[in-house]
Every structure is written in C-alpha cells, then in structure tokens.
Amino acid sequence: MKFIHGLLIGALCVSSFAMDEPAHTISADHQDYLYTGRIDFSDKKAPQLSWPGSSIKANFTGTSLAIVLDDQLGKNFFNVIIDGETQHPYVLEAKQGEQTYVIATSLAAGKHSLEIYKRTEGEEGATHFKGLVLDKDANLLKAPARPKRRMEIYGDSITSGMGNEGADNGADHLLSEKNNYWAYGAITARNLNAELHTISQSGIGIMISWFPFIMPQFYDQLNAVGDNDSQWDFSRWTPDVVVVNLFQNDSWLIDREKRLQPVPNDAQRVQAYIDFVRTIRAKYPKAQIICALGSMDATANPTWPGYVKTAVARMQQENNDKKIDTIFFPFNGYGHHPRIAQHKANAALLTAFIKKKMKW
Template sequence: MKLLPAIKIATLFLLGVLSAYAVWADTIIPASDPKLQYTGRIDFSNRQAPQLSWPGTSIAANFTGPSLTVVLDDQFGNNYFNVFIDDDYEHPLIIRAGQGERKYPVATNLPNGPHKFLLTKRTEGEEGATAFKGLELARSGTLLAPPVRLARRIEFFGDSITSGAGNEAPDNGPDNFAKDKNNFMTYDAITARNLNAELHVTSQSGIGLMISWFPFTMPQFYNQLSAVGKNDSRWDFSRWTPDVVVINLFQNDAWLIDREHRLRPEPDDEQRVQAYMDFVKTVRATYPSAYIVCALGSMDAMRPGSKWPGYVSSAVARLKQANPEERMDTIFFEFTGYAAHPRVAQHIRNADKLSAFLREKMHW
C-alpha cells in the first residue's frame, strides 16, 4: 500500500439525519452483516451496534452502487473518523460525529462497478465510544465479499504519541484539539501499512507506567475492552494474537516524576527499571510467542542527557540475561528538539525507522 505523506481533507459536519438522501439510501446493511470486516478491540456485546473506542479501530467493506451512508451513535459528540473510498488515502472524508445516532452520507455519484470502503477512528477513548449502526447503500447496492485479512499482526501499547495527539495540528499552534488527532497518520499505523500488517492500538494520551495525568496507569488499563476511562470491561486476548508488540511508554512518567514531582515517594533508578520490567513481563505472559520491541520517543524523554532511554535498555538487557532465548529488542526515536507532540512528518520518519527495523528482525 502506498503511503502518501500529504493529505488533502474535506471535513463533513453533519448534525442531523439528512432526509434528502433517502432517495438513494434504500439498501440497509446492519452492523451484524458478516461481510463487514472489523479490526481492533471492538465490543460486540450488541452485534447490531458494536462499540468502537480505541484509536485506529476500523470497519472495511466492498460494495456496489453509487452511494454510501454511515450510521453512527456517538457517546459524547467528540469523536472524529476517516472515511476512505476506493483506497484514496490522499483524500479522506472526515466525519465529526455528533452526539447520538446520526446518518453521514460519505459517497455519492460513484461510477458503476465494485467499490471499497474503510472507516477508521481518528480519536481515542478520552473522546468516548461510538456505536456503529450499519450502512445504507443505494437501492441497487449490495455488499460484496469482505477484503482478505492481512496475515501479519502488530499491536502497539502507548500514550499520546501512539494515539496521534496533535499530529495534524499546525507546527506553531496548540495540539490538544480532537480535530487534529489522527491515528491513521501515526508512526504505528504507517508502520503497519508499510509492512502490510493488521494493527491493534492500545493507547491513551497522558498514560504512564508508574503514574499518569489521571488516576490509572497502563498496567491497570492495557487489558480493557473499552478504552473509555478506567472500567471493568475485559478484552479476550485469545481473540487476536500479534506477531509483534511495540511498547512506547515512559514519556508521561518522565514529565510527572522528574519535572512535576507528582509521584511520592519518588522512585529511584532501580524502581523505574523494575516498573518497566514488570509491564514487559505482563506483555510476555499475555503473548508468549510475540517479538517485543521496547521503544521510546520521539518527545523530550529522549532529549540529550535523559536517563529514560537507559531505563528501557537496562530493563530489556536484564530480561534477556535472565532468558537468553527472549525475543526482545529496543528502538529509540530521536528527539528533534520539537517541544510539542510529533506532527505527521515526524511520525513518517519514525515509521520508516521502525519499518526497516521490523523488516530485518521479522524477515518481512
């Protein structure tokens, strides 16, 4: 799949059901249709309204007919989605989901023949969950067999960098708006496309291993089915097993411990290394056969003189010393001096580095 670094976007703001499209939206495709292809940690407890909460969760389909409408029921009205038609990744249509159930016409006047549809969640759990209520096609439209699933699988555990916070914000502007968050153009999603791998993204802006900007940490959050805050939902890890796991955490720990001094008593170097080891052991116990990559960057936890990459290296070295057969390595994304969240250009560079690394290690 060709990666296009520049994106021209048209933003769709629809705050109600557009009855004018009823003429061509006559074929109803329920969310439970087996020809729809879902990817990511998705809650299927209601098959007629699967819940998407994690960044990068997606729905794909092949269809016929000149038009397509998406039906979503958004929890808070804060989520954004990409819609791609016929693999046109240069021109995504962006849905700003209004609160409640709405219909979003995303394609019209398509030529005759088969077409492709892909919807991806740009935002993450802090923007809430969205129930997918199905599709509406033109009267003559039908669903075709779904896309062939990719054989390779990668999961990322991370924070705002992995989620994509601010990656589409102006370089000289604020990067805390949901509209500027696009997981599709993060280093993790780009790496997966570079390697033709199916992707799961288990990330949350502000999260750390020892401390977060809120009262839960990744070891308390990593196994949830729903990404909306700390909750009692549980993901069934047997449903999907990655070939590769990438962990990119410690940026928020670095800020909150060394800069903000919010963790008391303050952990010493040994405790920081041990905290990292403990989470990696948890991941290893969850995925006994996966190749684990322990990453850090590219924000200021990687600045010159920072101890944090050393903590990651020490943890991995100890784990490999304890088990010489351990399939585990480190990779670091250099700090460029840019003080805010990485923008798309930085994500592309980091994806290129990680992609080359994984091609060599996995022989992909």
C-alpha cells in the first residue's frame, strides 16, 4: 500500500491478506443497497457502474468488510468511506477482472455505514459490483434514506474532477489524482443534500471534442465507456436542477487548435449551444437549468461566456423559458485543471445560486 495526499491507495486483495473466516457475501441485488447514478442493472447480481460519481451506500454490522468488484480495464479508483470518514477514505485501486478487496478487518463491533464512490470516469472503463463480504453473523441494515432533491450535471474534465488532487505545480493527468468526490458539482450536491447524476467526460465539447464524439451524441447513454449504443431511460429519474458546464474544450479546439473547419462563426457557436440545451429542456420541461462555464481559461475573457449569455437570453425570449439562467466561475489563474481549493470555491458559488433559485 502507498499513501498519496494522506489517502490510503489500494485495498488489500484477499489473496494477500485474508479476512478472518468464516465470512459470507451479501449479493449486489440485496434490497438494502442504495445505488446512485446511471447504473446498468441488466444483471442485478452484478450492476455496472461507469459514470463518475456513481455510488453504492449501505449500513452493515460486523468487524470486517471486503468488496467484490469486476473491473473492465484495471484503471478505476473508488473512494470507500466507512462511518462518514470523508477526509481520509480508503482509495481502492481496482485491478482488472474480478477481485475481492479487503477494506477492514478490525472495525469496532456494532453498526457501520459505507459508501463506495467512483472517483474516475467512463474513459477508465466500467466496473461490476458483485457484493460485500461480511462476518458470518453480520448483515446489512436498512438502506440509507435517498435524498428528495435531485441534481444533474453535464460537463467535461472540470466536472469530472480531473487532476483536482494534484499539486498546484504538478501534473494533472494521473488517474490516482482524479477524484469526482471533490469536484464542484459533487460538493454542491452534498451541500444541498441532493442526489446527483454526473454526466461528464474529460475532453468533451458541444461542437468538437478531443475524440470523435461530442456531448450531444453522448449525453443520453446508460454506459459512459466511449461512444456506444446504450440508452438511458430518462423516465427513470428526473432532476430538479440541471447544470450544464461545457464549451471549455470547444474554446480550445476551435480558437486555439483550429481543429473545426470551417471555423464556425459566432452565430453558429451560439446555435450549437442552444440546440444542446433545448435537447435537455425537452427531457426535463420543469427543471431549473443553470448554464455554467469555468473555472478554466474559457472564462478568462468575455468571448465564450458571451456565447452562453446570448444563448440563454434567446431561450428565455424565444421559448418563454423562465427557468434557465447563467453562472460563471472565475478563471483559476493558471493552466491546469482546478484543484480542490478552486472546486470548493466554485461549489460555494453554485450552492448559493441554487439555494436562491430553488428556495432550498
């Protein structure tokens, strides 16, 4: 095991450190798990998590805990939070294939809480959850209550939490330092006691991405692993608030990299944004939509925030849409992805904005 930023990286596999026997497995289809996110339940005994922020909560008894996962690529990281210890969780580095990870062997006897939270995103692959291994006489208790408020966010690497645990002057591409739990959207949802679905992908844009698909082709997938034919059923879950934080990659790829040819004019950029947000509005006619941008260099000057403002003003007028607004996060001042300090600051702004809009 190694420590990074005070977090325990990697749980011990059963093969190298066995739990006290006997133990038993609580299958993933047990009624007392609380699942959050766009999770594929095609196999109820092995639900598939792919989106950042997908999570499983449970309450349990006993003195030991192990988790059974079957990971697609061996690139995912998960926070394993026991008894509310969010500052120093176990950080589980998943290995490829099915593995049993021993998390704890000497918990105090009695009741405990658990959250398994996907830090990484679809580009790191999907993971099947196959249950918990507990003491022989231990069991799951009643599931935690599901929050009544609902929030959804569409975004890119900023929303995913890329590099947010990196040093200010360090690399920000390391998978071990990508932590959606401390991304601004996730912090905001916790501030508001809202259930959150995060639909994000590092490098994605509305008109162009660093790869061959864009958010209008990706937003409706059940599975977050690349561009695929899976379909999310929007009738399953309806948010009260939707945040859209896109255009950072468009700004780079269009203005700096000149990768979209012919170069779209201002009107085309605004129209592309309108088209996507109207697609979201069609799914959620009653939701409050907040069109955000930042906190990277797309907000360093007024050009790209101006496109968002123009788009929102048109939708307010042309659609008589009274439940759409804008918020902009100030440029973080350097060329890297925002770190946790900036995410917390952005979350404070967004939390206050939503509280006012929703009267929460």
